[in-house]
Amino acid sequence: RIAYVNGQYVQHSEAAVHIEDRGYQFADGVYEVCEVWNNQIVDMPRHLDRLGRSLSELSIDWPMSRPAVEFVLRQVVRRNKVRNGLVYIQVTRGVSKRDHFFPPANVAPSIVVTARSSSPAAVNAQAEAGISVFSYPENRWPRVDIKTVALLPNVLAKQSAKERGGKEAWYVDADGNVTEGGSTNAWIVTKDGKLITRPAESGILRGITRTAILDLVEREGLSFEERPFSLEEAYDAKEAFVTAATNIAMPVVRIDDKVIGNGHPGSVATRLRELFHTATDLKVV
Ligand code: PLP
Incomplete structure (x- = not known):
């Protein structure tokens, strides 16, 4: 495997930062994490828009021009012969003597890009069974709109879900509302067939898959509403699912000790999943 680290393509096993x-x-x-599907990076422009926003919110410079970043992402996908999988890019404020204050202006940001293959069959099998999620008290900082590598709360929430037999944690805020998953956005379908997901203005990361699914929901003329929903409402929903670049739309069949709907993946989530790759803004690698 090949990784890109600060200007060089190196063996993944030897790739290192200071x-x-x-x-x-x-x-x-x-x-950012982008899905690679049929040799294409899914929704790359939106991912790079969000990367630019995250960088700017933290006053970190682009490590190189945006077209150069696009080129490297494609190169790493190509050099690893990834047909279906993920490509990962991380940018940090760079290498400098440990000091909380920002480093001097001449310190360049660090960039790392990796890619790996994944098995669509394995993810599809999981989607056919559906996953269990466990609620977890929201304990993250308010700037979850920035996609930072500071993921310790997410690590702990997801591990806690795993230890109870789940695949994802759903954060629940002080008002009793579900914000999002540890690495996914959260959705429900009400008993009268309306799709609900929390507005991206507060409490969540604006998922690229979430945006793409909202486009699809509109295209298909499905009934939907962006509003906060409570854990209680989710327990009582006809369907639930999560979205992320890593799993598109993944049906949820259990939340805590409650079975959702009839305990099988719902038809709305399943249909959105099937349609997803016909609707996203694909870019040829
Ligand atoms: N919410 C959180 C906290 C995430 O970490 C992620 C993805 O990693 C998402 C939502 C989904 O975002 P996307 O659809 O861009 O993968």
Whole structure:
């Protein structure tokens, strides 16, 4: 496997960043994960728009021009012969003597890009069974709109779900509303068939898959509403699912000790999943 690290393509097994990288010391960095499907990077322009926003919110410079970043993403996909899988990009504030203050202006951001194949069959099998999720108290900072590598709360929430037999954690805020998953956005379908997902203005990361699914929902003329929903409402929903670049639309069949709907993946989630790759803004690698 090949990785890209600060200007060089290197063996993945030997790829390394400096011990004084601010990503390592302060989680002072941001990232994106894009799906690779049929040799194409799905929704790359939207992912790079969001990367630019995350960088700008933290006053980190682009590590190189946006077209150069696009080129490297495609190269890493190509050099790893990834047909279906994921490509990961991480940008940090760079390497500098440990100090909370931003480093001097001459310190360049660090960039790392990796890619790996995944098995669509394995993800599809999981989608056919559906996943269990477990609720978890919202304990993250308010700037979850920035896709930072500071993911310790997400790590702990997801691990807790895993130890109870689940695949995802759903954060529940002080008002009793579901915000989002540890690495996914959360959706329900009400008993009268309306899709509900929380508005992206607060409490969640604006998922690229979420946006693409909303486009699809509109194209298909499905009934939907962007509004907060409570954990209680989710327990009582006809369907639930999560969205992310890593799993498109993944049906949820259990939340905590409650079976959702009839305990099988719902028809809306299943249909959105099937239609997804016909609707996204694909870019040829
Ligand atoms: N919410 C969180 C906290 C995430 O970490 C992610 C993806 O990693 C998402 C939502 C889904 O975002 P996307 O659809 O862009 O993958």
